[in-house]
Every structure is written in C-alpha cells, then in structure tokens.
Amino acid sequence: MSRIIKNNRIVEDIWQLLKLAEGETPESVALTGEDIIFPLPVWQARKDEILSRERPIGVWIDSHEGPEAIADDLGRFTVIAVNFPKFADGRGYSTARLLRERFGFQGELRAIGDVLQDQIYFMKRCGFDAYAVRPDKDIEAALAGLTDFSESYQTAVDQPQPLFRRRSA
Amino acid sequence: MYRYDTIDQQLVNERVAQYRGQIARNLAGTLSDDELRPLRLQNGLYIQRHGPMLRIAIPYGLLSSAQLRKLADVSRRYDRSVGHFTTRQNMQLNWPKFEETPEILGELATVEMHAIQTSGNCIRNITTDKFAGVAPDELTDPRPYCEILRQWSTFHPEFAFLPRKFKIAVNAAAEDRAVIRTHDVGLELVRNESGEIGVRVFAGGGMGRTPVIGKVVRDFLPRRHLLTYLDALIRVYNRYGRRDNLYKARIKILVNALGVEEFSRQVEAEWSFLKDGPATLTDEEFDRVAAHFAPPAYASLPADDPTFNAAIAANKTFAAWAKRSVHPHRVPGYAAVTLSLKAPGVAPGDITDIQMDVVADLADRFSFGELRVTHEQNVVLADVRQRDLPDIWATARAHGLATANIGLLTDMICCPGGDLCALANARSVPIALAVHEKFDDLDYLHDIGEISLNISGCMNSCGHHHVANIGILGVDKNNEEWYQITVGGQQGNDATIGKVIGPSFSAEEVPDVIESLVNVYVEQRSSSERFIDTYKRLGIEPFKERAYAGRDRRKPAITEEGAAHV
Structure with missing residues (x-):
C-alpha cells in the first residue's frame, strides 16, 4: 500500500488508481479491486455497473478534462483525483477551485501525477486536501511544502477572505 | 511609495527561505535541473550563455534611494559592478554565481525587494507610466x-x-507611456459618464514572434471589480490557452482564435460567478494602499523658475539637455527629469554601481528619495524643483548620465542580445553602439528629432523592435548574424506594429541603412513632421527603395524560431 499526504499528514492509501493500459478500453477494462478511483471515461461508460458495486467511488480527471464533466455526479464520489501530467501544467489548479467553489465538492480532492514538494502549497490553496506525491520523491520532505508560506494575499479555497479583508480587521 | 507591513516582509522572507531550500536540494541532487527550472525562473534566475542571470523585480519601476544603493552594493559584491535595466522596468544582473543567488535574494529582502515572478509562466511584474503621479495629463495615480x-x-x-x-501594464494618462496595448492585459484607467473611475480592459496584445495589438474586452470595469474580473479572465486563459506549442501559448493566440467577442463573452460568463465575491476590492484597501503614494511635501513655487530659465539662456549645452530630458510636472515649479543610460559606447540600459550611488544621492538631495526605471531603459527623477536642474545636470553629466538624447535616435531600447542571452540569434549591443557612433553629432540628432529605434536580438522581442519607428531584429542564418529592419511601428495611443522593409542586412550594413532611412525623412519632411508622420504620409516604398539602393548583397528575409525557458 502506498502512502499519500492527506489532511496534512502522511497516511496509508486505501484507494487503487485505475489507469487504462495499452489496448484497454473504458468499456472492456476489468473493474477488480475494492475502492477504485476510476478514470473519467470509465465512469462515463459504465456508471450503472460502478454504482451497482456498492462501494465508495473515486474518479480521476485529466488536466484537459474540465470539472463540468462530473459536476452533476459530485454527490456520488468519495474521492476526486485531478491529474497533473506535468507539474508545469497548471490547469488542475482551476479545476480544483471550480470543484470546491463552484460545484461545492466536499469529499477528498486528491492531486495525482507529477505532484512535487514545491507545488503542493498552491494545490492546498486551490482546494486539494490529499497529495499522491510522485513515488520517487521523499514524501516526508514534500509534507514541509504545505507550510512554505504562513500567509497569502488572495482569496482561495483554504482562505476565502483575501488578506486585505483580514488586514483591516 | 508602498512600504511593506510585517506580513509583506514575512512573505518575502519566506520566499527567500523556500528558494534557498530549492537551490540546496538541487545541489544535493534531490531536485533535478528540470524540476528546478520553473522554480528558479519564478525567482528571476536564468541560466545564460556564460552563466546565470538574475532578474530583480522593480514593481512598476519605482525605487527608493536605499533600494538603488542596495542594488549598487549587490552588483559590487556579487556581480561585476554593473546592472542592466530592462524594458519591463526590472534590473538584470548578468554575472551572479548560481550558489550565491539565495544570498542576493536575502540581501534584497532587507530593502523590501525580491525577484518574485520576474520570469516563468506566471503573472509578471506590473508595469506603468514612468511619470505616474506627476504627469499633467494623468487622470489619476x-x-x-x-x-x-x-x-x-x-x-x-x-x-x-x-x-x-x-x-500586465497600467496607464492612467492621456498619452499611453506604458505600451499597454502590447501586453497580455492592458489596463487603462478611465472615467465613465457618471464620473466614476474604472478600468478599460485590453487583452491579447503582445510582441514576440506574433506581434498583436491588444483589443478591448471590457470598456468600463468599476474599480471594485478589478481583481474578480482578472481572476475570471486569467482562469479562461489558464483553462483554454494552448499548451501544446510554446509559440502559440500566449493569450493573444487564444483571443485571436476565439475572436475578441467570444473571448470576452467567456470571461463575462466566468466572472458572473466571481463578481461581488470576497475578492471584491474594498474602498478601505484602496485607500490604505493609495495613502502610500500620497504626494510628497511640495513647496509652493512659481510656475517658471528664473534660475532655470537663466541657465537655459546662458548655456547651450544645458539647454539642449533640458530640452530633451526635462518633462512637465503637475505641480508648479517642479519637473520630472530623465537621466540617460544611453551614453555613447555603453550598452543601452546599463548602469554601473557608481552611477547607481550617484543617482541615489541625486534622488535624496533633489527628488524626495525616490526614482523610477523607465520602459525605455533610462532613469527618472520625478519630483525635482526646476531651480535644482542645473545642479542635477552638472552631477549627472560628470557621471555620464546626461546625454541629451532622450526621445532621439540614440535613445535606443536594446536587449542584452547574443553577447549574454542564450536565446538570442544575434548580438544587439554592438549594433546599438555602431548606430550611436554613426549618429554621434548631437546637433544632427536634435535636428532629426523624435524617433524611436529599438533592437531585439531574437524573435522574443525583448527590445520591443515591433513598436519602434525603426526596428532592428537579429536573425540567424547558417550561424551568421543578420538583421531584419522594420519601419513604421510606434508605441503610445496609436500603438502600431512596424512593417518589414525586405531582406535582412549584415551587421556592417545596419548603420548605413539606418542613415538611408533617416535621410528619406530629412529630405521629405514638412516643417512640423516627425519621422513617423512622414512615414505615414509617404508609405513604406521610398524608405524601402533607399534602404536597398546600391546594395547588391541581399539576403532573403529569415524567420528564425525563438525560444524560451532557459
């Protein structure tokens, strides 16, 4: 079982991330395992089958897949993971804020993919609360990245009030 | 000027600590060069031809004398006692040591400075009018x-x-001196029919390989909505801007692909969710920040100072300098003055440690301890008494800061070019120096009058050649340096992209070609015309014809790939 950062600590991860291998299709891939984070196309293709498993459901969306694709189903997901194919692909930050602020997702929001120490502070601000740090990196060191800064200017998920509204208070 | 409170200072200190850790991890091998690259770029550190280059942020070009002295000190201790001012009002150090960059940032933090977001794919330094707060044609500061x-x-x-x-650039004056229409977002402060001050928003401008003039996406945005609207606009860009091709990734490409109406519609749709949210600017916050820019304690003076007028009458050299370097001020008896960093034989925008100290002293003695870095790579003392101008001139002149060429042909904007920059296709500074040598006669320069000549060493267009009356672009063909020339560009309210006159020239030919272009103007101008006016009247043909007359050696126009992220 791998470890992730969740709610500011390192924990064992109970979820399995399903990725389509070469040649597999959303329609044909075997849904084996207990608690699975499904790729968006699998969720879309086999929604009824997934619901009938009667297990907690996770879904992951890629950087080019907007949150709109799952917005109507948010209540069904225990976990939503957002993939960062490269850490320099910043679309996932907007995705996360939209999921939290626009669509009101309350469950676990997990960053997956190229997740590194120097980005997770921004991820936290945008609404992520779980981070699957890239396996070759030191997850203990990455944890420190959450606290690089003690304050922030802008409105965001972790602190909706911008500094200027708190400064004058 | 704005002074940090404890939170502002703490954030900058934490940034230094974070960066120090990143460099240490890189040296220890746990943070790869590829992983470090975007991080160091967001702290202004490039790896260049000869080593690192550090770009230090000068927010909207404003510096205190203490900050400039610190830059002088840093350039002495960590570099080669020279700094380079950029077109985005920042300073570049060209010879720092990689391992010492955290120390430099630590030094800068002691004077409320940093290198945050001076590079990288993020929101860069905000720029504005060099005469902000003092210009007579300004609506508001x-x-x-x-x-x-x-x-x-x-x-x-x-x-x-x-x-x-x-x-992002901001302009509040009748004349746009911040080139807002060549920025990803240009903000023009305007007043609506009911007298309220707000923002006209331009988007999709830019230079680089595909120069585009920005378009209006919102004609009037009340001040309180500034941040929520920009959050919406940049979110649309972040989500839908192209990421597959570096050269098509700027917002201008998205705006053009969607069309400005559709882009604007998408921004409005996004904004409808953010509007009136917590990021809505409060009057209290605006006033808190504005109080930092309250006017200094001006003396009550006559509009025209007799000492200044007498000095002009008595001294031709001073008069020539004053004509070019002294600018009107909204307060009677005061002036803004430009110190030229375009002396002959010096790379445009370069300033030595000694000059920095001299300018800091001048600012303390004559301009309330503040100064500005200009988009044209000069320095402005914005609040000087007219009566002090002869003293300022004498000191500036003694230190090579009083070349009487502001706004003239040798006041060139020029990037560091191939001598230093790893992106460059060709050198730019030697071209600037050669043109300067060709036009070394000040009387002739003054006779030619207002003209802009900008030089970029590659398509990235850091030298803003696209918006110059005469633009020079370095291109590379088979490892040879060639120079493509454009005519008819201009900045300001009528921002225009120049047109390429034809095949490119060798470095040796460039000064003569410039002279040919200028000659067409001098021969054909009517009494009151500037170069750009004559060009507009005559069109490109006579300039083109003269530029190539008698030159049998033509090379095809070359478009080289630019690059980024070094």
Whole structure:
C-alpha cells in the first residue's frame, strides 16, 4: 500500500488508481479491486455497473478534462483525483477551485501525477486536501511544502477572505 | 511609495527561505535541473550563455534611494559592478554565481525587494507610466492599482503555471507611456459618464514572434471589480490557452482564435460567478494602499523658475539637455527629469554601481528619495524643483548620465542580445553602439528629432523592435548574424506594429541603412513632421527603395524560431 499526504499528514492509501493500459478500453477494462478511483471515461461508460458495486467511488480527471464533466455526479464520489501530467501544467489548479467553489465538492480532492514538494502549497490553496506525491520523491520532505508560506494575499479555497479583508480587521 | 507591513516582509522572507531550500536540494541532487527550472525562473534566475542571470523585480519601476544603493552594493559584491535595466522596468544582473543567488535574494529582502515572478509562466511584474503621479495629463495615480495588482499576483495559487508568461501594464494618462496595448492585459484607467473611475480592459496584445495589438474586452470595469474580473479572465486563459506549442501559448493566440467577442463573452460568463465575491476590492484597501503614494511635501513655487530659465539662456549645452530630458510636472515649479543610460559606447540600459550611488544621492538631495526605471531603459527623477536642474545636470553629466538624447535616435531600447542571452540569434549591443557612433553629432540628432529605434536580438522581442519607428531584429542564418529592419511601428495611443522593409542586412550594413532611412525623412519632411508622420504620409516604398539602393548583397528575409525557458 502506498502512502499519500492527506489532511496534512502522511497516511496509508486505501484507494487503487485505475489507469487504462495499452489496448484497454473504458468499456472492456476489468473493474477488480475494492475502492477504485476510476478514470473519467470509465465512469462515463459504465456508471450503472460502478454504482451497482456498492462501494465508495473515486474518479480521476485529466488536466484537459474540465470539472463540468462530473459536476452533476459530485454527490456520488468519495474521492476526486485531478491529474497533473506535468507539474508545469497548471490547469488542475482551476479545476480544483471550480470543484470546491463552484460545484461545492466536499469529499477528498486528491492531486495525482507529477505532484512535487514545491507545488503542493498552491494545490492546498486551490482546494486539494490529499497529495499522491510522485513515488520517487521523499514524501516526508514534500509534507514541509504545505507550510512554505504562513500567509497569502488572495482569496482561495483554504482562505476565502483575501488578506486585505483580514488586514483591516 | 508602498512600504511593506510585517506580513509583506514575512512573505518575502519566506520566499527567500523556500528558494534557498530549492537551490540546496538541487545541489544535493534531490531536485533535478528540470524540476528546478520553473522554480528558479519564478525567482528571476536564468541560466545564460556564460552563466546565470538574475532578474530583480522593480514593481512598476519605482525605487527608493536605499533600494538603488542596495542594488549598487549587490552588483559590487556579487556581480561585476554593473546592472542592466530592462524594458519591463526590472534590473538584470548578468554575472551572479548560481550558489550565491539565495544570498542576493536575502540581501534584497532587507530593502523590501525580491525577484518574485520576474520570469516563468506566471503573472509578471506590473508595469506603468514612468511619470505616474506627476504627469499633467494623468487622470489619476495608477500606482495604487499597480500595488494592489502586485499583491494579488504574488504567489497567486491558481495562476503559478499558466500556459505562458503573463504581462500586465497600467496607464492612467492621456498619452499611453506604458505600451499597454502590447501586453497580455492592458489596463487603462478611465472615467465613465457618471464620473466614476474604472478600468478599460485590453487583452491579447503582445510582441514576440506574433506581434498583436491588444483589443478591448471590457470598456468600463468599476474599480471594485478589478481583481474578480482578472481572476475570471486569467482562469479562461489558464483553462483554454494552448499548451501544446510554446509559440502559440500566449493569450493573444487564444483571443485571436476565439475572436475578441467570444473571448470576452467567456470571461463575462466566468466572472458572473466571481463578481461581488470576497475578492471584491474594498474602498478601505484602496485607500490604505493609495495613502502610500500620497504626494510628497511640495513647496509652493512659481510656475517658471528664473534660475532655470537663466541657465537655459546662458548655456547651450544645458539647454539642449533640458530640452530633451526635462518633462512637465503637475505641480508648479517642479519637473520630472530623465537621466540617460544611453551614453555613447555603453550598452543601452546599463548602469554601473557608481552611477547607481550617484543617482541615489541625486534622488535624496533633489527628488524626495525616490526614482523610477523607465520602459525605455533610462532613469527618472520625478519630483525635482526646476531651480535644482542645473545642479542635477552638472552631477549627472560628470557621471555620464546626461546625454541629451532622450526621445532621439540614440535613445535606443536594446536587449542584452547574443553577447549574454542564450536565446538570442544575434548580438544587439554592438549594433546599438555602431548606430550611436554613426549618429554621434548631437546637433544632427536634435535636428532629426523624435524617433524611436529599438533592437531585439531574437524573435522574443525583448527590445520591443515591433513598436519602434525603426526596428532592428537579429536573425540567424547558417550561424551568421543578420538583421531584419522594420519601419513604421510606434508605441503610445496609436500603438502600431512596424512593417518589414525586405531582406535582412549584415551587421556592417545596419548603420548605413539606418542613415538611408533617416535621410528619406530629412529630405521629405514638412516643417512640423516627425519621422513617423512622414512615414505615414509617404508609405513604406521610398524608405524601402533607399534602404536597398546600391546594395547588391541581399539576403532573403529569415524567420528564425525563438525560444524560451532557459
């Protein structure tokens, strides 16, 4: 079982991330395992089958897949993971804020993919609360990245009030 | 000017600590060069031809004398006692040691300075009018807006990894001196029919390989909505801007692909969710920031100072300098003055440690301890008494800061070019120096009058050649340096992209070609015409014809790939 950062600590991860291998299709891939984070196309293709498993459901969306694709189903997901194919692909930050602020997702929001120490502070601000740090990196060191800064200017998920509204208070 | 409170200072200190850790991890091998690259770029550190280059942020070009002295000190201790001012009002150090860059940032933090977001695919330094707060043609002081935007953009969590860099400029004057229409977002402060001050928003401007003039996406945005609207606009860009091709990743490509109406519609749709949210600017915050830019304690003076007028009458050299370097001020008896960093034989925009100290002293003695770095790579003392101008001139002149060429042909904007920059296709500084040598006669320069000549060493267009009356672009063909020339560009309210006159020239030919172009103007101008006016009247043909007359050696126009992220 791998470890992730969740709610500011390192924990064992109970979820399995399903990725389509070469040649597999959303329609044909075997849904084996207990608690699975499904790729968006699998969720879309086999929604009824997934619901009938009667297990907690996770879904992951890629950087080019907007949150709109799952917005109507948010209540069904225990976990939503957002993939960062490269850490320099910043679309996932907007995705996360939209999921939290626009669509009101309350469950676990997990960053997956190229997740590194120097980005997770921004991820936290945008609404992520779980981070699957890239396996070759030191997850203990990455944890420190959450606290690089003690304050922030802008409105965001972790602190909706911008500094200027708190400064004058 | 804006002074940090404990939170502003703490954030900059924490940034230094974070960066120090990143460099240490890189040296220890746990943070790869590829992983470090975007991080160091967001702290202004490039790896260049000869080593690192550090770009230090000068928010909207405003510096205190203490900050400039610190830059002088840093350039002495960590570099080669020279700094280079850029077209985005920042300073570059060209010879720092990689391992010492955390120390440099630590030094800068002691004077409320940093290198945050001076590079990378994020919101860059906010720029504005060099005469902000003192210009007679100004509607309101743009600097509070700039500072509010600086804080909002600093470590913006959603926009740290945009498709490409994002530059914002603000103008509040009748004449646009901030080139807002060549920025990703240009903000023009305007007054609506009911007298309220707000913002006209331009988007999709930019230079680089595909120069585009920005378009209006919103004609009037009330001040309180500034941040929510920009959050919406940049979110649309972050989500839908291209990421598959570096050269098509700027917002201008998205705006053009969607069309400005559709882009604007998408921004409005996004904004409808953010409007009136917590990021809505409060009057209290605006006033808090604006108080930092309250006018200094001006003396009550006559509009025309007799000492100044007498000096002009008595001394031709002083008069020539004053004509070019002294600018009107909204307060009677005061002036803004430009110190030229375009002396012959010196790379445009370069300033030595000694000159920095001299300018800091001048600012303390004569201009309330503050100065500005200009988009044209000069320095402005914005609040001087007319009566002090002869003294300022004498000191500036003794230190090579009083070349009487502001706004003239040798006041060239020029990037560092191939001598230093790893991106460059060709050298630019030697071209600037050669042109300067050709036009070394000040009387002739004054006779030619207002003209802009800008030089970029590659398509990235850091030298802003696209918006120059005469633009020079370095191109590379088979490892040879060639120079493509454009005519008819201009900045300001009528911002225009120049047109290529034809095949490129060798370095040796460039000064003569410039002379040919100038000659067409001098021969054909009517009494009151500037170069650009004559060009507009005559069109490109006579210039083209003269430029190639008698030159049998033509090379095909070359378009070289630019590059980024070094």
